[in-house]
Amino acid sequence: MTKRLFVSVWAILMVLLTVYFASVSTVAGAEPTIISYQDNFKAFTSSDFVKRLTALPEWEPFFEVFTQTCDRAIDKELSRENLRRKLPEPVADDLRSFLESGISTQKGIETVFQHLEAIVFKLQADFDDDEIDENLQDITDLLQGRKKDLELEFDGLLAFVIDVNPRSFLSFLKYFREKTDYQFLRGEPNGDFVLKFDFEFHDRDIEFCCAGIKLNTGRYALLFSDEDQIARYGELFKTGRYSEMDTTQPKKELVLEETCFLFLDRQLKRAKLDANGTEFFGKIKKVKATLHDVDGISQLEITAVMRTDNDARAVRDLLTGLLAFAQLNIAENSPERGLLQAVRIDAAGTDISVTAKLDNPELWKQIAKVLQHSTEKMKNR
Numbered sequence: 570m571t572k573r574l575f576v577s578v579w580a581i582l583m584v585l586l587t588v589y590f591a592s593v594s595t596v597a598g599a600e601p602t603i604i605s606y607q608d609n610f611k612a613f614t615s616s617d618f619v620k621r622l623t624a625l626p627e628w629e630p631f632f633e634v635f636t637q638t639c640d641r642a643i644d645k646e647l648s649r650e651n652l653r654r655k656l657p658e659p660v661a662d663d664l665r666s667f668l669e670s671g672i673s674t675q676k677g678i679e680t681v682f683q684h685l686e687a688i689v690f691k692l693q694a695d696f697d698d699d700e701i702d703e704n705l706q707d708i709t710d711l712l713q714g715r716k717k718d719l720e721l722e723f724d725g726l727l728a729f730v731i732d733v734n735p736r737s738f739l740s741f742l743k744y745f746r747e748k749t750d751y752q753f754l755r756g757e758p759n760g761d762f763v764l765k766f767d768f769e770f771h772d773r774d775i776e777f778c779c780a781g782i783k784l785n786t787g788r789y790a791l792l793f794s795d796e797d798q799i800a801r802y803g804e805l806f807k808t809g810r811y812s813e814m815d816t817t818q819p820k821k822e823l824v825l826e827e828t829c830f831l832f833l834d835r836q837l838k839r840a841k842l843d844a845n846g847t848e849f850f851g852k853i854k855k856v857k858a859t860l861h862d863v864d865g866i867s868q869l870e871i872t873a874v875m876r877t878d879n880d881a882r883a884v885r886d887l888l889t890g891l892l893a894f895a896q897l898n899i900a901e902n903s904p905e906r907g908l909l910q911a912v913r914i915d916a917a918g919t920d921i922s923v924t925a926k927l928d929n930p931e932l933w934k935q936i937a938k939v940l941q942h943s944t945e946k947m948k949n950r
Contacts, residue, residue: 601693601694601826601828602691602692602693602725602826602828603692603693603694603825603826603828603829603832604690604691604692604823604824604825604826604829605690605691605692605823605824605826606688606689606690606691606821606822606823606824607687607688607689607690607814607820607821607822608687608688608820608821608822609686609687609815609816609817609818609819609820609821610681610682610685610686610687610688611682611683611684611685611686611687611816612686612816612817612818612819612820613819613820613821614682614819615819616819616861616862616867617819617862617865617866617867617927617928618819618860618862618867618927619819621867621927621928621933622936625933625936625937625940626937627937627940627941627944628940630941630944631940631941631943631944632675633675634944634947634948635674635943635944635947636673636674636675636678637674638947638950639674640673640674643668643674644668647664647665647668648665649661649662649665652664652665657744659744660744684731684732684733685729685730685731686730686731686732686788686816687729687730687814687816688728688729688730689726689727689728689730689811689814690725690726690727690728691725691726692724692725693724693725694724694828694832724795724798725794726792726793726794726798726802727792727793727794728790728791728792728793728802728806728811729790729791730784730788730789730790730814730816731788731789731790731791732787732788732789733789734781734783734789735781735789735791736759736762736781738781738791739762742764745766745768749768750766750767750768751764751765751766751767751768752764752765752767753765754778754796754799755780755800760783761780761781761782761783761803762780762781763778763779763780763799763800763803764778764779764780765777765778765796766778766779776795776796777793777794777795777796778793778794778795778796778799779791779792779793779799780792780794780799780802780803782803782806782807784806784807784812785807785812790803790806790811792806818861818862819861819862819867820859820860820861820862821859821860821861822857822858822859822860822861823857823858823859824855824856824857824858825855825856825857826855827853827854827855830850830851830853830854830856831850831851833850834850834851837850849880849884852875852876852877852880853873853874853875853876854874854875854876854919855873855874856871856872856873856874857870857871857872857873858870858871858872859871859872866926866927866928867926867927867928868924868925868926868927869924869925869927870922870923870924871922871923871924872920872921872922872923873920873921873922874919874920875919875920875921876919877919878918878919880919881916881917881918881919881920881921882916884916884921885914885915885916885921888914888921888923889914892909892912892914895909896909896910905931907929907930907931908929908931908932908935911925911926911929911932912924912925913925
C-alpha cells in the first residue's frame, strides 16, 4: 500500500515537474557549477538532531496541527476550479480525484521519508569577465519580484535516489502525445529510460529530459537535466562519481562556488553598493555548509575558502569580534550566552570555519518554544 501511494505521489509529481518546466527553459552546455546540494534524506531521520526534535513533547502536537493545516490549505488552493485555471483539464481532474482519494499531508510525508533516499541538485551557469550569466541575472530578477515574461534557464541536475522503479511513474505520459510532445531517447525493457519532452504550454516552448536509472545497489535514480547532459549524468550515477556516493550517513550539504560570489560582487559594484566592507564577496572562493553527526552529536559547520591567508584571518577576527560583542550585550546568566559560547571559529591557511554543536540544552528549549508558539498560531488561524 505504501509503495502504491508513493508511486501515485511521484506520478503526480512528474506531472507537476513537467508543467513546472513551462516556466523553465533548459539549455545545453558544460558551464561551471555555482550551487550544489546533497541531502541524505532517509539517513537523516536517524540523526541526533531528528531524534532530539521528535523526542520533544511539543513535536507531536506541532506535527499534527501542521499537517492538518496543510490539508485544509491544499483542499482550498487546489480546488478543481483553481487547478483547471493552471493545468490542462485532464491533469486537473485526475489530480483532484487523487487528492480526494484519502491522501493526506501526513501520509505523503511518511511515504516520502520511507522511500526517498537522497536528493542531489547542481545548478550551473556561464560566467566570464565580460558578461553576467543570464541564469544568475534571472534569479536576481525573480528574487526582486520581476516575474513578468521571466524565462529562468536551468542548467544542471536534479536527481532523486529512491527504492521504487521510476518506470512505474510513466503513467503520467497519457497526458502527452508520443513523438509529438515527447519521445524515448532510450527505453530498455524493465531497465533504464531517457525521455525528451518538447511541447508548448502557455505560449512557451518547453524542452527538457528526464531519465530513470537502475543502480547497482538495487536502488534507482530519477534524473532531470537537458538533452546534452542527461546521458552523462546517467553514467555518473551508474559508474561515475555519484555511483560511489555515500547516502548512509545523516548529512545535508550545501556548497556555493566561486562563480556565485563573483556574481554577487559584480552586482554590488554595478549598483554602487560595494562600499563599507561589502567588497569581501569578491574575496570568497567557496562556502560549504554541512549539517551532520560527529561522534553521535549533530553539528552545523560552515567553511569558507578565501583567496588569501590574510583574508581568512581578517574574516576570523571580524567574526570573533562580533561574537564577543554579542556576548557582552547579553546578561551573564542568560540562555543566549550559553548558545553563543557553543560556537567555535577557526582559521587555517585560506580556510575559515564556524562550528556549532546542536546539543546545547538552551537551544532545544528555544526550539520547543518555537514549536509551541507555531502550534498555537496555526490553531488560532
